[in-house]
Structure formats: structure tokens, C-alpha cells
């Protein structure tokens with residue numbers, strides 16, 4: 001009898017522990033995986049900024065959207081986002097009203113660029129097409145070293161440098 005009660009208690013605690021673990025560490029929800037031109041009205045994206053404002057990057061006046069699968073997660077001081085997570089930043093670099101470019105980051109599956117967090121970077125024109133580098137005339141799309149160089153400073157937040165901008 002004593003033995004059976006002990007066993008009952010043991011399995012009882014075990015299942016509480018398993019359930020507890022599950023709720024602490026929810027399954028990551030994958031993101032949309034690509035730029036969407038309608039991000040500002042698309043339910044797959046959200047912004048914490050009510051308007052564009054001057055950031056601290058070469059993109060000057062910016063507003064940042066993230067895919068909704070990381071809403072909440074990016075408030076942590078350290079985190080890693082799920083595959084398919086997308087961030088889109090509008091940039092106004094010339095000071096004249098209107099968006100000059102979109103800077104985009106897409107989290108790729110492990111192995112895409114292991115040394116740098118598997119991020120894909122893009123610069124896009126206001127019409128949504130990929131921009132060409134004015135120096136090399138190459139499409140600005142890939143694990144672009146120039147982008148990585150700066151974003152590596154935000155490694156603890158999975159290379160996202162703008163999560164606290166409001």
C-alpha cells in the first residue's frame with residue numbers, strides 16, 4: 001500500500017513537471033519566410049512604432065515591422081527567433097517625405113549562413129523589387145557582409161538591432 005502511494009505520487013509529480021516544461025517553452029511558430037509588399041496592412045506583420053523616426057543606422061528615418069510569430073519574444077533581453085521570421089524596415093534616407101527603400105531580414109534554416117545566425121538580407125526599391133548595389137551593380141540579396149558586420153553587434157538578440165526602437 002505504502003509502495004503504491006509512493007508510486008502514485010511519483011508519477012503525479014512527473015506529469016506536473018512535463019506539463020510545466022511544455023508551457024515554459026512553447027513550440028516556436030515559423031514566420032512567413034519572405035518580404036510581403038502589403039506588410040503594413042498584413043496580419044502577418046506588426047510594428048511597435050506609431051510613426052517613422054530617426055534611428056542610429058545609415059537608413060536614417062525608419063519604421064520597423066516584424067512578423068507576428070515573434071510578437072512578445074523580441075521583448076526579451078536575449079532570444080533566438082524561429083525560421084521564417086521576417087523583419088521589414090522602411091528607410092527615408094534623403095529627408096524628403098516618403099520611403100526610399102526597404103531593408104529586409106529573413107531567418108533561414110540552419111546551414112544557410114551558420115557563422116552569422118542564418119540571416120538573409122535584402123535591400124528593396126519602393127516598388128518592392130530587389131535593389132542593385134550602386135557600386136557593384138549586383139543584386140542586394142543574400143548573406144550580405146556589409147549588413148552582417150553591423151548586425152553582429154546584436155548577436156544576443158539574434159542579430160536584430162532595432163527591437164527597442166519605439
Ligand code: HEC
Pocket residue numbers: 054055056057058059060062064087088089103104105121122123140144146147148150151159160161162163165
Ligand atoms: C552601420 C550599421 C548597420 C548596417 C551597415 C546595416 N544595419 Fe540594419 N540596422 C542597424 C541598426 C542600428 C538598426 C536598428 C534600427 C535603426 O536604428 O535603424 C538596424 C535595423 C535593421 C532592420 C530591422 C530589424 C532589426 O531589429 O534589426 C533591418 C530589417 C535591417 N536593419 C536590415 C539591414 C540590411 C538589409 C542591411 C544591409 C543592406 C543593414 N541592415 C545594414 C544598423 C545597421
